[in-house]
Amino acid sequence: MHRIPIARRTLFAGAALLAAGLAHPAFADETPQRGGTLKIAVLGLDTADPHRHTGSIAVQQVFVETLTSIADDGTVRPFLAERYSVSADGRTYEFAIRRGVRFHNGRELTAADVKANFERVRDTVKRGWLTSAMKLLTAVEATDSHTLRVSLSEPYAPFLNLLSELWIVAPESPGWAGTITRPIATGPFAFGEWQPKVRFRAPAHKQYWMAGKPYLDAVEFDLRDADDNSLALRAGDLHVARVPHDKAAQLKREGKVGVQHLKDTTWYFWSFNNRKPRPPFDDVRVRQAVTYMLDKPAYMRFIAGDAGVVTNQMAAPGNFFWDKALHEADRHAKPDPEKAAALLREAGVDPAAHTVRIVSWQDPYTQIVVQAMRRLGFGVDHQALDDIGAQRRLGQYDWDIAPMSSGPRADIFLRFVRMTSDGPNPVLWGGVQDGEFDRLVAQAVAAPDPADVRRNYLSAWQRAMERYYTVVVGHSANAIGVRPEVRGYTTGFTWGQHSAGGGVAFTWLAGNRS
Amino acid sequence: MTTLTAGSGSDSGRSRPAARRPVIVIGLAAAVLLLAAAGPELVANDPLAQSLELRNAGPSAAHPLGVDPLGRDMAARLAAGTRLSLAIALAGSAVALLLGAGVGLVAAVAGGWLRSVLMGLVDLVRTMPGVLLALVLMVALGNGAAPVILALGLAFAPIFALVAAATYRREMAAGYVQAALVLGSGRFALLRRHVLPNIVGALVTQAALVVPRAITTESVLSFLGLGVAPETPTWGRMIADGVPYIETAPHAALVPMMALSLVTVVCVLAGDRLRATLDPLRDTGTPRP
Secondary structure, eight states, X not given: OOOOOHHHXXXXXXXXXHHHHHOOOGGGXXXXXXXXXXXXXXXXXXXXXXGGOOSOOTTGGGTOEESEEEOTTSOEEESSEEEEEEOTTSOEEEEEEOTTOBOTTSOBOOHHHHHHXXXXXXXXXXXXXXXXXXXXXXXXXXXXXXXXXXXXXXXOTTHHHHGGXXXXXXXXXXXXXXXXXXXXXXXXXXXXXXXXXXXXEEEBOTTOSSTTOOOSSEEEEEOSOOSOOHHHHHHTSOSEEEEOHHHHHHHHHHOSSEEEEOSSOEEEEEEEOOSSOOTTTTSHHHHHHHHHTOOHHHHHHHHXXXXXXXXXXXXXXXXXXXXXXXXXXXXXXXXXXXXXXXXXXXXXXXXGGOEEEEEEOSOTTHHHHHHHHHHHTOEEEEEEOOHHHHHHHXXXXXXXXXXXXXXOOSSTHHHHGGGSTTOSSOGGGTOOOOHHHHHHHHHHHHOXXXXXXXXXXHHHHHHHHHTTSEEEEEEEOOEXXXXXXXXXXXXXXXXXXXXXXXXXXXXXXXXXXX | OOOXXXXXXXXXXXXXXXXGSHHHHHHHHHHHHHHHHHHHHHOOXXXXXXXXXXXXXXXXXXXXXXXXXXXXXXXXXXXXXXXXXXXXXXXXXXXXXHHHHHHHHHHXXXXXXXXXXXXXXXXXXXXXXXXXXXXHHHHHHOSSHHHHHHHHHHHHHHHHHXXXXXXXXXXXXXXXXXXXXXXXXXXXXXXXXXXXXXXXXXXXXXXXXXXXXXXXXXXXXHHTTOSSOTTSOOHHHHHHHHGGGTTTOTHHHHHHHXXXXXXXXXXXXXXXXXXXXXXTTSOXXXXXX
């Protein structure tokens, strides 16, 4: 079999991911039809309070919107803010709130509403994505009915991107003082009937601000978290659904159900226990040795087939924060069992005398790591747990290796922040405690020039690589199956099903009779 | 061809399918036990070794039952899985027998409020389906072989408690026990020398019927990811690994499914045969008083 060298394969895949986002859809010239209910299954809805979500944003983004939105290429775009400006020192932001935007109860959105949302998140939400940004707020002022000025104590590069997850909810929403139970917002669909873990139905917002949209009467989410939605797609029980990579390949071959990919990637990695490393994994030579046992190309082929990309960085090839030279210098691009054994000998470690504790989710790919450890001669105690169980166990820091993955994010900062000493939910990355790493990330965040931001992030990542905090295996973009009667639907940068440039507000059903 | 038997319990005097003949049942059971005992040593391949480039490959000379989604030899995993699944099921059944029979006998012998409390607890546990109870226990106990065995033991113990209590009462009402009491036998001696030997048969028979249920329950737990570590070859794990590929590589799920079905049937037949042999109330051809 002819194999493309991995570096070229990587670049090709990265280019393909970009091309998928830029392609002109064939349905663009058709006249949209109105009506119908779009049945969709992507990720879940864990709370009715958008400010307190701890999981996916895929569902809530259809009923609640934000000041900014992330475009297909990862850059930030205006959304509920019609435009914005940033002061020269990077500390003051002025947002022109879009006029004529109405909440689901008919009231018009004002700058005072947005201010109230900033304050609610700052004052009541702890340890979320926006925590570090909210700590920098020095003032939030509604200078007139549709202008909001936000002042920060220091420049903060990811601010606009992170605002794509600061959801704007009407303060009169029930539960505003505690936990919102029925959010009143501005999205193209309203918060309708919610059966947790079963179903969520969102009827169309008749006064939605995008002219003529949405086309659908409603969207209905299947929240049952099925592993494989491909049969439901084929049968027509679902119109749009997340599908595993191998099923996506099968759907593509059959040609009856289309396949799109999210524009950002999920990255696969394994972390060492960095907070309380157990011998012998407190020796970087041992970490290096076990990493030499990992066959990255085989690992990614198992996960994503030809859609996988092997690299050694948090950002995927094609991303602004990905570095080609760093990628080409990856010493673990191919496995080297002899070198692994030699490093263990050099460290004076007899693997047979140690049992590696591996904590993971129940994904099959984690077994590749287990077998690599066995081949090196270690005993293995593998605890494969559900999400909550794994996070609880990881938080005990009594393990050695955790093979994990993490999905698309609105800004690269949201990947780096998880490895900072006081970052949110750091357990998947072994609870890194490294002041110098923190300093480099802080410098990246505070740098006004994008080139400086990138340079600092790359320096931080280089440090993480040298110390083997986390070893990146590669990336793949999640696949979404789309039935042929669905028109106008395009995936976004993240799992969110609604953005300024696409998603369910733009979607319609061909041949709909309702 | 049919065979008429005298004194063989429920199927006495009726024609029997070939599969229920003692020789065939014993032969099948022996084959299963042999596979569990010697199978892993007879298969050359390592059940854990992965050849990712071969994943989901069909049967071949090197891999007679094909290769699973992680490139592991199905025959090696099936052999290793037979041993592990049977061992867990047998151990779980043994725990259930000891625990359940112990509780049932204590309740029956003690009587009074203790009997009410113990048998009330047994009835409470019985109201929950075995699989559901085992699931709850596994969530509480965590993963691993020992928690599975304990969960199976607790889930199936009530059956043995009821059988032990009922057969104890039946034996205590029998004439020979009354005679022993009249002759001055102590309660403990009566239990040890006369009653226990006569209820062992019923308990062993029940155990034989519980084993196939324990096998399927263990498989369900493993299928749901609550059993042993995911790479450990058990039938439930193998089925769970293979199901996502049922369209493209059906052998990955069908091989362990067929093994589970076959062994469950063999265990049921063996249990039925044992019950027919040991049941003290079996029809021996002699009129009952």
